[in-house]
Amino acid sequence: MSFSKNNNSNSPESKKNKTKDPLLKSLAENVKIIKKVMGNSNDIIIREVDILKTDKQRIAIIYADGLADKTAITDFIMESLMLDIDSTPETREEDIIQYLKNFCLTVGDVEDVNDLQSVYRAVLNGETVILLEGQTKGIATSTKSSKDRAISQPSTESVIRGPQESFTETLRTNTALIRRKIKDPNLWIKSRVIGDITQTDVAIMYINGIANDKIVKEVLERLDQIEIDGILDSGYIEELIQDSQFTPFPTVFNSERPDVIAAALLEGKVAIIVDGSPFVLIVPALFPAFLQAAEDYYQRSIISTLIRILRYGGIFVSLMIPSLYISITTFHQEMIPTPMLISIALQREGVPFPAFIEAILMEIAFEILREAGLRMPRVIGPAVSIVGTLIIGQAAVEAGIVSAVMVIIVSITAICSFLSPAYAMSNSIRMLRFPLMILAAMFGLFGVMMGAFAIILHVCSLRSFGIPYTAPFAPLIPSDQKDAIVLFSRGSLLTRPRLVNQKNVTREQKLVRKKGRSDLGES
Structure with a gap:
């Protein structure tokens, strides 16, 4: 395991240039290679069938038992390809790949695969791959099984007042929990695959127009520079991207609560989500953030201030x-x-x-x-x-x-x-x-x-x-003292942290209070 900020061998450009084994025109040869590479594992299902009644086309349907949803494969792929197709050369003017994508497959996410490495990755991600005789290109369809842990209360962060939900080990579930909090099209996601063997999906989330572009770029560069055989938890990423390796203080914040992550994104920070881990990372992480709780913002500011001082x-x-x-x-x-x-x-x-x-x-x-x-x-x-x-x-x-x-x-x-x-x-x-x-x-x-x-x-x-790390105490930033130790009222928190965000520093909120009458009985 190595990590170097000056090593760009794992950048997206370098990954694209790595040697990949192209698909062959012979369907039998492709199937033979896939079986050999995957060790003839009995959970890798390969079903070869003929489709098209007039001009028969041999295809192979490949998926991993347990990772893919068998019901979706049966209803939206097998049935569509084997029973619902009735084409002739006159009605099928485009190539067979495009025809299957446009008229036959009734699943939502469909993309092309051009090499064997893409086939392996798609199958092991729970997708179903369709290979065709005489074609050097295949189709990957999204049929991931929805079996995952139910959303439950946080186990390591007790909740007194606030949302009673926590992240799970599924990346897409976690991103959905955050999108439920922030329904804005500027909430962007960038994806990476880290780990030569585990091929772990890693996503970063940030709000475009609020997050600092330099921080986003730095996060992506550090992720691209990671060279490791496997990522099993977000703790691996945390250790590999932190600024200083020789410090007892954490410089990357983590939480299993979607509301905490959403609040950090609104401040202009960047979230790092790792598939298989219920803990989401937040960068940059400053010292005061480790002594602040989500409940501080859900109750009166004077109570929260006293608790923070405590x-x-x-x-x-x-x-x-x-x-x-x-x-x-x-x-x-x-x-x-x-x-x-x-x-x-x-x-x-x-x-x-x-x-x-x-x-x-x-x-x-x-x-x-x-x-x-x-x-x-x-x-x-x-x-x-x-x-x-x-x-x-x-x-x-x-x-x-x-x-x-x-x-x-x-x-x-x-x-x-x-x-x-x-x-x-x-x-x-x-x-x-x-x-x-x-x-x-x-x-x-x-x-x-x-x-x-x-x-x-x-x-x-x-x-x-x-x-x-000690901002806003050192350097001293007077405007950010409203949410350091003393927590001002919600109507006073009109700006985002200055060092974290330098583009959209104003929250654009105004607290409007109508003067009430002192005598409720006055007409």
Whole structure:
């Protein structure tokens, strides 16, 4: 697997120039080659029949059992070709391919195939291919089976208020969910096929006239430069197109909620949809987006603002509290009020480990329990994780291995780490806690401040598809502060993010309020 921004060998032009095996005039030879390449697999159905009553024409109907809809093949292809055709040379003046497309096939999507590679791809996509004797061109008809997972509630993003639907593993279902939200002809889709073996369909969606053309071009170029044998999830694409490979912070946003993706498209961002994955990617992804939830826009702005402030505070607590506790109790006891210092000292009496080892043991134990709870069967996972945490914490305190205050610190840290709506951001915070704790044990508060400044400088240096990661905080964009931490009322959000969108920056909405009468009984 390789990815290089300077390598254009996988561009659309290069793909077109790759050697392709043309179809032969002999139908028997074509069928023989297809059977050999596909290993005579019993799920690849090849039916050879004769059509046209007066001048018989030999054809082969090829499809994959399980991927294609048998009912559609029977009703709209087999029946039309074998029973409904009654042509003579006088009535059929055009060539046979065009005649079948114009007068015989009653399916909606029909296209030509000119080489064997196109035949393989069409069959494995659930389409039905029709090859004809004496013709070096075939017909691919859309007969994909509609069997897919039903649209359900999001499983990783809880919904308090808003649409109760999520993406599925089918690309066309996902694009349809977005089009239901944005009924605009300027919502464009560009398709790519990535993966030499898996041949995974990847689509990008954006609103023409709102999305930045440079960002759209950059997304397509990065997708075209991917060289890999298979794509099984959108996480593959996320890792291969992100700006920086060596950062704990996510620079590509993902969501399984159509309303979140639709809102991002209206801001001028670009969505990347991968067939087989219910998680849709959004680029560019900026730091504030990971601390914003869709419910923020479905309720009053003052409530959403308070909740956002709570999230930012929770992220700070989750990141800094363990290291601050270690540094203060180890090096700066004079900062603690005397009654609290006495209480902490009494609790730590008999504990054999320093605060740093104590904190590391508890943090690692909690991370193990959390990961085990995720991997366990759903029936027993929550019970085991909760009971395990309570029992281990209480037993550790009673045994004198850790102090009660350390259990409280770790519990508060763990709870605050779940305040981030984006799981990827909470993972980054979990990872950064440990180096801060090490710096706190080595240098005290000075080490904590060094680590905090290093994190801030690193975040400020990041970019997501050319856009500063910390915008609109750094660089400071006053007009975009209306939807950063403080959320202004809906009538005040008249502009789109300035750095993301530079063409259609105005939402063109006006909040019109009619002055009501103070006395409802006034006539």
